[in-house]
Amino acid sequence: MSEPGRIKALSQELAGQIAAGEVVERPASIVKELLENSLDAGASEVAITLAKGGCEGIRITDNGSGIHPEDLPLAVTSFATSKIGEFSDLYQIRTFGFRGEALASIAAISRVELSTRTKGALSGARLVCEAGKILEISAAGCPEGTSIHVSKIFEAVPARRAFLKTAARERQACLEAITQLALPRKNLRIRVKADGRDALYLPETADLRERIALLFDPELAGSLLPVLETCPEAAISGFVSRPDYSRSNNRQIFCYVNGRFIRDPLLNHALATACEHVLAPRQYPAAILFIELTPGLVDVNVHPAKREVRFRQPREIYRLVVTAITSALAGAPLKTEASGRFLTYRGSGERFESRLREAVSRYYISRPGGNFASRTDPLFTEPVEKGEGPSRDGGMKFSDLNYLGPLGETYLLFSSPGGLIILDQHAAHERVMFETIKRSCGEASSAGQRLLMPEIISLSPGEYARFLEFQGELATLGIEAEPFGGDAVVVKSLPFPFQPGEARGLLEELMADGLEAGITESSAQRRKEKFLIVMACRAAVMAKDLLSPEEVKGLLETLDETPSGTTCPHGRPIYLAFGLPELEKMFKRR
Ligand code: ADP
Ligand code: MG
Numbered sequence: 001m002s003e004p005g006r007i008k009a010l011s012q013e014l015a016g017q018i019a020a021g022e023v024v025e026r027p028a029s030i031v032k033e034l035l036e037n038s039l040d041a042g043a044s045e046v047a048i049t050l051a052k053g054g055c056e057g058i059r060i061t062d063n064g065s066g067i068h069p070e071d072l073p074l075a076v077t078s079f080a081t082s083k084i085g086e087f088s089d090l091y092q093i094r095t096f097g098f099r100g101e102a103l104a105s106i107a108a109i110s111r112v113e114l115s116t117r118t119k120g121a122l123s124g125a126r127l128v129c130e131a132g133k134i135l136e137i138s139a140a141g142c143p144e145g146t147s148i149h150v151s152k153i154f155e156a157v158p159a160r161r162a163f164l165k166t167a168a169r170e171r172q173a174c175l176e177a178i179t180q181l182a183l184p185r186k187n188l189r190i191r192v193k194a195d196g197r198d199a200l201y202l203p204e205t206a207d208l209r210e211r212i213a214l215l216f217d218p219e220l221a222g223s224l225l226p227v228l229e230t231c232p233e234a235a236i237s238g239f240v241s242r243p244d245y246s247r248s249n250n251r252q253i254f255c256y257v258n259g260r261f262i263r264d265p266l267l268n269h270a271l272a273t274a275c276e277h278v279l280a281p282r283q284y285p286a287a288i289l290f291i292e293l294t295p296g297l298v299d300v301n302v303h304p305a306k307r308e309v310r311f312r313q314p315r316e317i318y319r320l321v322v323t324a325i326t327s328a329l330a331g332a333p334l335k336t337e338a339s340g341r342f343l344t345y346r347g348s349g350e351r352f353e354s355r356l357r358e359a360v361s362r363y364y365i366s367r368p369g370g371n372f373a374s375r376t377d378p379l380f381t382e383p384v385e386k387g388e389g390p391s392r393d394g395g396m397k398f399s400d401l402n403y404l405g406p407l408g409e410t411y412l413l414f415s416s417p418g419g420l421i422i423l424d425q426h427a428a429h430e431r432v433m434f435e436t437i438k439r440s441c442g443e444a445s446s447a448g449q450r451l452l453m454p455e456i457i458s459l460s461p462g463e464y465a466r467f468l469e470f471q472g473e474l475a476t477l478g479i480e481a482e483p484f485g486g487d488a489v490v491v492k493s494l495p496f497p498f499q500p501g502e503a504r505g506l507l508e509e510l511m512a513d514g515l516e517a518g519i520t521e522s523s524a525q526r527r528k529e530k531f532l533i534v535m536a537c538r539a540a541v542m543a544k545d546l547l548s549p550e551e552v553k554g555l556l557e558t559l560d561e562t563p564s565g566t567t568c569p570h571g572r573p574i575y576l577a578f579g580l581p582e583l584e585k586m587f588k589r590r
Contacts (some may be wrong), residue, residue, distance in 0.1 A: 007071040007100070009080045024105050026164060027054025028173035030150055033106065035181050036096035038062035041146065044187060048178065050194040053171030054153075055164055061147040066118035069125035072137055076112065076129050078104040096260065108132040109160070110153045116146040131156045167195075168469070172462050175199060179215055180261040183254060184290065186211055208239070212288065216252065217460075220245060220286050227289060229324035234293045234317070236324045240271075241286040243278035243329065248505040249512040252286035257298055257309050259290075264308060267291075269359040270318045273352065274325035282538075283505075287325075291317070314360050322352065398556040403549060412552060419579040425547065427568035428559055429540035430533075433497070434569040435562045437535055440496050441477055450493045455503040458488040463511040473524065474510070477531055481507070497539055509534055533569040 024030060031054060038046050041064025051057035067075055074080040081100030106112060107129045117124030126140035130152070154160040164170060171194050182190050182202055192200040205211045213221035224239035241252075255267045267289070275285050299310040311317045401414035401421060414421040459467060464487040467474075474481065478495025481503075491503040498506060510531055547555065559574075567573055584590045 005065065005082055006068060007074040007080050007082045009074065009077065009100075024109055026173060027058060027153065027170050028177045030054065030058055030106055030110075030153070031060070031174045032177040032181070033102035034058070034060045034148055034150075035178060037102070038064050038146070039181065039185070039188070040096050041065040043145065045189045046191075048190070048192045050171060050174055050192070050199070052195065053167035053169070054174045054194075055161075055167055055170050056153070057149065057151045058153075058174075059147070059149045061145065063143075063145040066121070066124070066144060066146055067114075067116045068118055069116075069137075069139070072114070072116075072125055072127045073134060075114070076103050076107040076127070076132075076134065080104075104132075106150060109157055110155070111151045113149045113151075114146065115140055115142040117142050117144050119144055166469075168465055171195075171199070172465065176462075180254065183211055183215060183288065184208065184256060184259070208288070212239070216286070220252070224286075225328045227287075227324050227328040229320060229327070231320065233297060234291065234320055236289060236291050236320055238289040239287065240289075240325055240328050243275075243285075246279050246283040246285060248283060248508045250284045251512055253284065254288045256290045258292060258295065260309070262307055262309050266311070266314055266318060266359055267321060269355070270321035271325060273355045273359075274322045274329065276351075276355075278329055289321070291321075293317075315356065318356055318359055398559040399553070401556060403552050406546060409546075412547070419577060419583060421575055421577050423575040424568075424572070425555075426540055427570075427572050427574045428555060430536045430568040430570070431574060432555070432558050432562050433539040434532055434536035436497070437478070437495055437539070438532055441532075451491065451500050451503075453500065455491045455500065456484055456488055457491065457504040457507060458486065459507065459511065461487055463487075463508060464489070466511045467507070470511075470527075473528065473531070477528065477535070479503075479506070479510075495535070498535075502538075506535065506538060509538060536569050 024033075027050070031048065031050075035046065035048070038060065041062060043062035043064035045063045047059075047061045049057075049059040071082075077100075079100045103112070108131065111128070111130040113126070113128050115124055115126040121144075124140050124142040124144075126136070126138050126142070127134065128136040154164075165173075174194075175192065178190065178192060178200065182188055186205045186208060188202070189204055190200070190202045191198070202211070202214060205214065209221055209224060212224065220241060223242040223245040225242055227236060227238045227240050229236050250268055253268060253271065255262055255264060257264075271285065271287060275283075279285065293311075297312045299312070401416050404413040404415055407413050407422065410425060412423045412425055414423065467481070467489060468483070471481065478493060479491065480493040481489045481491040484490040489507070491507065494500070494503055494506070578586075581590070
């Protein structure tokens, strides 16, 4: 590599090996990329200003290394970076950036004004670039560090503007991106102003706990258990909440791999396994976890926005996380032994192995191909070909089926004169609940049942903002609630079949800004549908509740009366049928 710190164009070959992709989806993606650049440049102090939630303008000023004036044109060129020089570097990355793509993609869809001065230089330089064209580069007097102002966002691509949500929601997304980056950096001072108001201020903090207290509720900071496990190739550290603190969604789970914030289903699954015996079903802990791996064991070059990574040894990572969390929750170090290079989990054997198998096979299905996904993994099985989805127009009645018994924790087996039927109990209940709640909402009388004792619950600022936005719609779904000072709301009614005491979990789930809830939908109709799905899913019996034969009979009768009784509201089939001719074929009798 030539002079460190200077920007070079990557060779075409290397550029081609990089998982390139559109990085600019919304203002929050701009904020994330720019803040990452500031951190890569060693900044200890950053100021961010958002206009209209970042939709109208984003300004970010840092006290980092600055950019050499001669490098300014390269800074806004695709695949020019000061961070890597050759392919092998891709596996040793410790910086956020490495594709040299972000500034170029941002400049292509906006107006960028950048001024910068390197440490000790006598003067700085300024660059103006609009819709990918450099309009000006000049010498300029400016403080050390870099200041970037991005405006006219998506002006050249109006179609993209149409996808932006309300300013409040975009601002929330920007703040989340900033939180993810700022949380682990206790020495970073950061100030965020949004539309003239202080939205976030983080001073230097003594430790991570203090950071967490500033960013989340103090209740959480007080209920954190330290997590720490190491083995020769990997280490995990951080905090997990005590079992008496839980959330109904996973939004307080922050995982960092080699310093990079990621959302990873494998890690979430491992956390769920570790917490299985201490939390109620569908409750999540809060957790801030840092996983450090030898860089060669993780590929960060798989996702355009770098939100996902690929582990070379997912099984070992899974073991490490479960072991670490289990022993943190136990309050004392759990007996572990280093076997080969990774720890051996000493927990509940069979259950753990089956959870592990499930997580790892899902992992390979969701991340096929790539540089080191092993397709020969014995646990990786292609999804089995399904039996043909049965149609009900043959006049099949669920209640005519002959119940044979449960299969595993989720399925019910039936025989009919035509063959074998496997019913997914949870999916069936979801469909029934969905139709029940929908019907009761459609009735003229109030859908909700008044609670004898109104329930007061406190929401996070984000949840509260979303609550205000959707208060009216929630009322049409039978959830009557009103602001109750601060970020608290008082819930006065809940729809059938929700019981008092379930208001908090239900509201949190509905107000979580996830794709699973409906609030990302723009049409009120679709939003209502999504809200109903979330409610149905909560109301349905958990798959593993064992039903008595009477309850099975009741479920079948209800299914017969339920419209669209062949799929659950998520669109998954409720049952599979294997006809006798099909079975004969499978047994090679025909
Ligand atoms: P990458 O971060 O992947 O290298 P970017 O397009 O984000 O690519 O940035 C291109 C280059 O511009 C970086 O490699 C870095 O040298 C320089 N740069 C960008 N922002 C800053 C900043 N705030 N301070 C110093 N250098 C910066
Ligand atoms: Mg970058």
